Amino acid sequence: MGLESYQIEKVESVTMADIVEKRLLDYFKKNAFKPGDAIPKELELAEALEVSRNVVREALSRLKMLGMVESRKKRGMVLSEPDIFGGFERVLDPLILEQRTLQDLFELRMVLEMGLADLIFRRKTDDDVAELERIVQKSINQNKASFKVKHEIAFHGKLYAMTGNATIMRFQNLLLPIFEYVVSEEEKLHGIPPISNVGHGDLVEIIKNGTPQEFKEAMRIHLSPHFDRLS
Amino acid sequence: MGLESYQIEKVESVTMADIVEKRLLDYFKKNAFKPGDAIPKELELAEALEVSRNVVREALSRLKMLGMVESRKKRGMVLSEPDIFGGFERVLDPLILEQRTLQDLFELRMVLEMGLADLIFRRKTDDDVAELERIVQKSINQNKASFKVKHEIAFHGKLYAMTGNATIMRFQNLLLPIFEYVVSEEEKLHGIPPISNVGHGDLVEIIKNGTPQEFKEAMRIHLSPHFDRLS
């Protein structure tokens, strides 16, 4: 019987910086720190935690990356509203992520797209619809591949924008390169997918005069070339 | 006319650690580093970038937090598959995030929920349906608030699990505390929302014998008490 069957777990060394980082996060939560609140000085933290200033700085450096802590010379440091997708953004590299994860993110974007309908219908304005029509209009008689990609981004981006939800919009913008990467990898393997029976023009027409239910079904058909290739 | 109308942008001091962090990320991407690849030693990096080892370590500490870099004594450092939601998780504190962001995340989860239908129907198994029924069955005649919350989590969590998408599942698990926070804040202001006309039992029945379209509509109605309170 091999060693592996004992499921011996590898010891991952926890560093001081890991511990201090966690302690700081707990400290902020426990004391209900809010953005704008000043936090103790590096030396005070180092002394209280009984580690060197260096370790404290490594932990703080992490929180600074997330936008959670801001520092200015002499003034000290303050807690601040973090960039919720900051860490996410740095990590979204198709070459680094597992195939499985890329596939998951691909699906995630499709799930989002399908779920947008009710928000869009709740918040759409005439101006929005007019701009969508403009975007579609511009794409007619354009066949270059580079233009098509740009058009895809413009159209779907506008749909997200219409939700009035900046977070969702940011999220989808981050997901986009992954989506395109997965699509292009798919195409290398299985060729260009058939064009959907429902185009952007149809979607706009439904937004204008249709119902959320119709839109959901139309979007499903619009995405079906991708959807049908899922495992 | 006030100064603010000039949109004077505050100078955020860029530190060496910020620069080195970016350089490292670019370096990995440019050279197509993959998980498992060894990366240069701290001292080599420090020398090449002409900064102190300290600065390099602060930047590396950030990447370690994201799971992108792992280090062992003597062996050096290797690139590794990052935890895509690691940074996200650390930052998801209702007390720190803006109200607007919390609201956005609340909506985001609802969008996800609405968009799940096609994935669920594509991948559902008889076992899944049986477990859903079991979960619903257990909830009958239970009225304690604490149990209700647990039941909510179990039921909707199972729906996410049925997508077979670990990333989506993780994402929703992270979003859940935010969702609950927003709901409870809403309830403080406007009281308990009316109970939906579509319950979990109805949803299961549709998953069993219905169509994705029916499920989408049912889910919309199920969530409508929350949805109707959106701005």
Next chain:
DNA sequence: ATTTGTTATTATGTTCTACATAAGTATTAA
């Protein structure tokens, strides 16, 4: 010959000291 023990080496982990820098604070001069 395979295993076991010893030693040397090396890259990260941690600490300490020192100084640079920017931004407040107090003091002084006009």
Next chain:
DNA sequence: TTAATACTTATGTAGAACATAATAACAAAT
């Protein structure tokens, strides 16, 4: 009162030193 000046302070950066664990090379032992 205002403006110029020096002082103070907290972060930013650098460099050296040592601790520690993992590895390699080699020697000893059965």
